[in-house]
Amino acid sequence: MTMTQQAYETAPQDMGKHGCDCMHQSQGSASSPMARQAIAFSPIQDEDLELLLLIRHFELALLDLFSQGKLNGTTHTCLGQEYIPVALRPLFTEADFLFSNHRGHGHYLARFQDPQGLLAEIMGRDGAICNGVGGSQHIYRSGYLSTGIQGEGVAVATGVALHLKRAGNQGLAVVYTGDGTWGEGSVYEALNIAQLWQLPLLIIVENNKIAQSTPSTQAMAGSIRGRAQAFDVQYLKVCSHDINIIRTVAQPLILRARTTCTPLIIEFDTCRLGPHSKGDDTRSQDELTELHTYDWYTFYRDHYVQQFQPLEQHVRAYIQGIVAEIEARPLTNWRFQ
Amino acid sequence: MKTIERVVENLNAGLHALFAHDPDVFLIGEDIADPYGGAFKVSKGLSSRYPDRVFNTPISEGAIIGLAGGLALSGHKPIVEIMFGDFIALGFDQILNFATKSVSMYGQPVAMNMVVRCPVGGNRSYGPTHSQSLQKHFIGIPNLRLYEVTPFHDNTMLLDTLVNLGMPSILFEDKILYTQPVYRDGVIDDLFGFHFLGTEQEFASIVPEDLDVCHCLIIAPGSMVARCLTAARQVLIEDEINVQIVVPSQLYPFPLEPLVEYITAAERVMIVEEGVAGGTWGCEVAHMIYSALWGNLKHKIRLVHSQPSIIPSSSHLERQIIVQAEDIANAIKAEVCGV
Numbered sequence: 117m118t119m120t121q122q123a124y125e126t127a128p129q130d131m132g133k134h135g136c137d138c139m140h141q142s143q144g145s146a147s148s149p150m151a152r153q154a155i156a157f158s159p160i161q162d163e164d165l166e167l168l169l170l171i172r173h174f175e176l177a178l179l180d181l182f183s184q185g186k187l188n189g190t191t192h193t194c195l196g197q198e199y200i201p202v203a204l205r206p207l208f209t210e211a212d213f214l215f216s217n218h219r220g221h222g223h224y225l226a227r228f229q230d231p232q233g234l235l236a237e238i239m240g241r242d243g244a245i246c247n248g249v250g251g252s253q254h255i256y257r258s259g260y261l262s263t264g265i266q267g268e269g270v271a272v273a274t275g276v277a278l279h280l281k282r283a284g285n286q287g288l289a290v291v292y293t294g295d296g297t298w299g300e301g302s303v304y305e306a307l308n309i310a311q312l313w314q315l316p317l318l319i320i321v322e323n324n325k326i327a328q329s330t331p332s333t334q335a336m337a338g339s340i341r342g343r344a345q346a347f348d349v350q351y352l353k354v355c356s357h358d359i360n361i362i363r364t365v366a367q368p369l370i371l372r373a374r375t376t377c378t379p380l381i382i383e384f385d386t387c388r389l390g391p392h393s394k395g396d397d398t399r400s401q402d403e404l405t406e407l408h409t410y411d412w413y414t415f416y417r418d419h420y421v422q423q424f425q426p427l428e429q430h431v432r433a434y435i436q437g438i439v440a441e442i443e444a445r446p447l448t449n450w451r452f453q
Numbered sequence: 454m455k456t457i458e459r460v461v462e463n464l465n466a467g468l469h470a471l472f473a474h475d476p477d478v479f480l481i482g483e484d485i486a487d488p489y490g491g492a493f494k495v496s497k498g499l500s501s502r503y504p505d506r507v508f509n510t511p512i513s514e515g516a517i518i519g520l521a522g523g524l525a526l527s528g529h530k531p532i533v534e535i536m537f538g539d540f541i542a543l544g545f546d547q548i549l550n551f552a553t554k555s556v557s558m559y560g561q562p563v564a565m566n567m568v569v570r571c572p573v574g575g576n577r578s579y580g581p582t583h584s585q586s587l588q589k590h591f592i593g594i595p596n597l598r599l600y601e602v603t604p605f606h607d608n609t610m611l612l613d614t615l616v617n618l619g620m621p622s623i624l625f626e627d628k629i630l631y632t633q634p635v636y637r638d639g640v641i642d643d644l645f646g647f648h649f650l651g652t653e654q655e656f657a658s659i660v661p662e663d664l665d666v667c668h669c670l671i672i673a674p675g676s677m678v679a680r681c682l683t684a685a686r687q688v689l690i691e692d693e694i695n696v697q698i699v700v701p702s703q704l705y706p707f708p709l710e711p712l713v714e715y716i717t718a719a720e721r722v723m724i725v726e727e728g729v730a731g732g733t734w735g736c737e738v739a740h741m742i743y744s745a746l747w748g749n750l751k752h753k754i755r756l757v758h759s760q761p762s763i764i765p766s767s768s769h770l771e772r773q774i775i776v777q778a779e780d781i782a783n784a785i786k787a788e789v790c791g792v
Contacts (some may be wrong), residue, residue, distance in 0.1 A: 152537070247560025256559035265550045271516045272551060275523015275531075282505075289523075302546070305516030312511070450560055451594075 157415045158360045162427060164202055165341070165416060167229070169431040171222045172413060174231050175390070177435050178221075178238065182394050186443070187238065190434040191252045195388030197322055199412050201226035201292075203362035209369050211287030213276045214270040216252045216262035223292055227260055231438055241445040246446035267293070267300025270319065274306040277315035277379075286374045290318045296327025297419040298343065299335060309380040311347050315381040318370065324388035329398045340383045350378060355385040356357075357412055387411070460604055461631035464495050467608030468528030468532070471616065472503050478616055481508045481517050482534030486500075492700060493534045493572050493631055513656040518569060522552045525567040525790050530616040532549035538571030538625065544604050549594060552621040556596035564619045565596075568612070571663070574627040574727055575677050575775045580766035586676065586728040586759075588625055592705050598622040599705040604636050605647060605657035625675030625704070627676030627727075642741045644686060650699065659698040660687055660717070668789050670719035671698045672712070672738060677725050684781035694789050707738050709745060716746060721788045723755040727776055730761040 117134035183193065188367055196220070207224045207276050208214070216223040233245045237255065238354035240248035245255055253264035263269050269291050277289035297303060299319070310317040323341050325332045344351035351371050354362055366382060373380040387407040397404070408414065471478050480499055482491065486509040490497030510517050514535060521531035523573045535541045541548075548569065555563050575584035591599055600615065600622055600770040602608065639646045641659065650656040659668075659682065667689075673681050678700055685696035697714060697719065715720055722742065724735035735756040742754060760774045786792055 245581070246558075249560035251556055254554075254558050256555070256561075256563065261559075263551060263554075265546060268519065268546060268551050271519020271547065272523040272526065274516065275520035275525075276527055277523070278520065279524055279527035279529065302515040302519060305511070305513035306519065309510055309513065309520065313508075314626055448560075452557065453562070 131363060133367065136314070142224060148326050155409055157358050157412055157419070159420065160359050160416075162423065165420075165423065166427050166431060167202050167205070168198050168412060168416075169227060169302075170229070170231060170435070171202070173219060173428075173431050173435040174225060174235070176453055177235075177439050179390070179394065180440050181239075181439065184420050187258065189251060190393045191221075191238065192219040193390045194219050194388075194395055195391040195413060196387040196407065197324065197384075198222050199357050199359055199362070200261070200320070200322055200384050200386060203359040204366065207363065207367055208290065209287070210259070211280070211283075211285045211286065212259065213289050214260045214261070215273045215276075215289070215291040216255070217266070217292055217294065217297070218261040218262075219270065219294065220253070220265050220292070224255060224260065224262070228257065232442060235438060235442045238444065239442055241441075242408050242448060243445060244390075247450040249450055250352055263276065265320040266297045269293075270297075270303045271306040274310050274315060274317055277310060278313065281377050286316075288316045288318050288370070288374050290320065292320045292322060294327060295321060295323040295332045295336060295340070296330070297321075298340065299327075304343075307343075307347050307349065307379065311349050314377050315379060316373055316377045318373055319379070319381045321381065322386050323384040324386050325393075328386060328392040328394065330334055335389070340381065342401055344381045348355050350380045353383045353385065357386070388430070454668060458635045458637075460602060460633055460635055461493060461495055463635045464602065464608045464626065464631075465497055467610075467612045467758060468496065468499060469502070470609045471612045472499060472506065474750045475613075475616065476506075477528065477530045479506045479508065479521075479529055479611070480534065481509055481510060481521055481531055482643075483512055483517075483536050485509055485534050491534055493626075493628065495570070495572075495626070495631070498536055505639065514540050515547055519551065521567045521569070522547055522555070522565070525552065525565045525621070526555065526563070528564075530566040530568075532570060532612075532616065535569060535571045537579070538573035538587055539582050539585050540576040541569065541571050541587065541623075544569075545590075545601040548591075548597065548621065548623075553594050553596040556620045558618040565621050566616050566619060567621045568615045569621065569623045571623060571625050572628050572631075573625050574629060575764050575771055576629055576768075578766055578768045578771060584771070586625070586725070586726070588674075588704060588729075589622055589728050589733050592734060595653045596620045597705075598703065599625070600703050601625040601674040601676065601701075602630060603657060603700045603702060604630060604633055604678055605649070605700060606654060606675075612703060623740035625674075625676070626627065630678070633679060635733045637752065640699040641682070642686075645682065645690065650715075651708065655703065655708045657700060659685070659700070661685070661695060664695055664697065665695045667715070667719040668694045669696045669721040669723055670715055671696060671723045671725055671781075671785075672735075673698060673700060673725040674704060674734070675700060675702075677781075680740040680776065681725055681781055683778035684785060685702070688780045688785050688789075689742050690706050691746035692790060694785060696785060704734060705737070707741055709741055713746065716742060719751070721752050721755065722750065723757060723784065723788065725776065725781055727759055729759045729764075729774075733758050740768045750771055752788070755784060755788050757781060
């Protein structure tokens with residue numbers, strides 16, 4: 117069995133074909149003491165690594181700004197999950213409409229490469245995407261929208277999918293969810309309709325196995341795969357964090373959803389390395405250490421030194437510059453009408 | 454001979470007219486497809502004539518209203534039919550946190566043209582979860598306008614306005630009003646006629662012939678017209694009390710301006726609605742009148758609404774809870790004659 121086959125599963129069409137447990141690249145399972153040695157990432161383009169690093173350093177900069185008391189409210193970083201939107205980026209087109217959620221910085225940055233606009237939005241400064249009204253969780257830009265309510269976006273995305281199907285331009289409505297999102301009834305209502313009406317809806321599940329502080333073992337009976345099967349919806353589970361593998365396995369299914377106007381669920385087995393919002397992580401140090409063994413960052417830093425170091429140096433300085441520049445901008449102007 | 458048009462027919466004709474001239478209009482809801490045509494037949498004929506724009510859905514109010522939000526976001530003008538208005542509660546999040554918020558929460562105006570139609574009201578023995586008048590729960594939501602069908606305002610014009618507001622709206626439709634006649638040409642009966650007030654026909658004003666002094670001005674939405682008329686007729690005949698009834702098409706925000714001269718001229722002002730007591734639409738309107746016209750009112754405003762109770766099924770019990778014509782007549786007499 118090849119590495120690629122081990123790294124994903126599909127259902128319901130070809131259930132059993134890759135009937136192995138979902139694993140990280142090779143021998144080790146998530147709980148295996150051998151996992152640390154087992155992790156390996158294939159070489160990626162500078163462009164991809166740079167984008168991964170941009171998201172990582174953007175999120176770290178936010179946590180730093182919070183600790184300095186320079187940010188208000190809350191923010192949800194996607195540390196550890198950056199590779200998902202970066203991997204999917206070339207599989208999306210201009211015609212696609214992306215829906216994001218409360219943990220959406222990576223989704224936005226992968227779509228637009230606009231850290232200035234996003235930071236300005238979060239800091240309420242001139243040049244903000246939404247004038248500082250939406251903040252971290254409520255962003256709207258052509259073909260991209262995020263909201264702060266769990267599950268709500270799946271129903272809205274279904275409406276957009278209906279529009280895209282009628283427009284006939286092979287556009288896809290894409291909605292990012294977490295494992296916790298699947299506690300909401302509206303997800304099931306929308307999924308049912310999307311399959312009944314054969315709508316081009318891609319639901320991505322970033323299953324980091326924790327919703328705020330509640331492990332999914334306490335929140336989800338059954339599985340995402342079982343849910344997909346119940347609705348007879350095409351399903352792909354991706355355990356690999358390797359961008360190349362993800363693209364290889366996801367590309368044909370996304371193309372199929374797009375061209376045949378059918379819903380698709382892709383579940384990523386992923387890790388949230390940071391807290392839910394700021395300093396509210398209740399997981400043990402051992403657990404966090406274990407999760408860090410899957411971090412793309414560590415691997416590329418240690419194994420692709422020549423490529424990694426100059427890129428990181430550049431991105432780090434770039435983000436530092438942006439933070440200083442945005443901070444110095446005037447506050448946004450907005451009046452309700 | 455002119456045939457009598459019922460309100461349900463006028464609404465249905467309004468939808469047909471809208472579908473005929475605006476290709477962006479959609480209808481989404483449960484059991485709306487022909488031959489059923491909706492639980493109250495408001496949607497009859499639409500799925501046959503416009504099969505690609507009428508979507509018969511599963512029982513999923515949250516997804517239905519969410520779907521409408523997605524269509525509105527894409528530039529369409531969806532109309533949602535909620536079978537019984539009570540079920541709108543299942544889609545409240547999509548109205549409160551998505552459709553209305555999206556109009557302004559992204560820091561730039563986002564046009565969200567969508568209408569949620571809600572059959573409401575009791576007196577039909579449908580019981581506690583199929584009889585409510587839920588208007589009050591939607592008052593004060595930014596970027597949400599509330600309207601109610603009346604037997605006076607033409608629904609073709611109204612629906613055309615609603616799908617082009619740039620923001621979501623809810624249209625409340627009284628279930629008993631569906632079966633009642635539409636009034637045309639200022640004529641109601643031998644005692645009462647009507648005319649419109651305001652440049653946009655904001656209100657229908659019902660007055661007895663030769664009204665000189667208005668003893669009691671009643672502000673009431675479409676659902677209460679028949680009951681208010683019965684009461685007005687009774688107090689006119691029995692006690693020579695002149696009642697003027699003004700009926701808004703738009704409930705919220707309440708368009709006070711066209712009413713100012715009538716409110717200040719009236720001896721008494723009463724606001725009548727079917728919703729149960731507590732945080733009512735009438736409270737909102739009364740507060741608005743007090744704020745604008747304090748010092749110009751001859752008496753305090755009287756609110757008439759249903760009892761603070763669930764709505765029982767059996768009609769003899771239901772009548773104890775829901776405002777009836779005699780309750781309105783008694784309230785008028787109590788105010789005007791002090792009895």
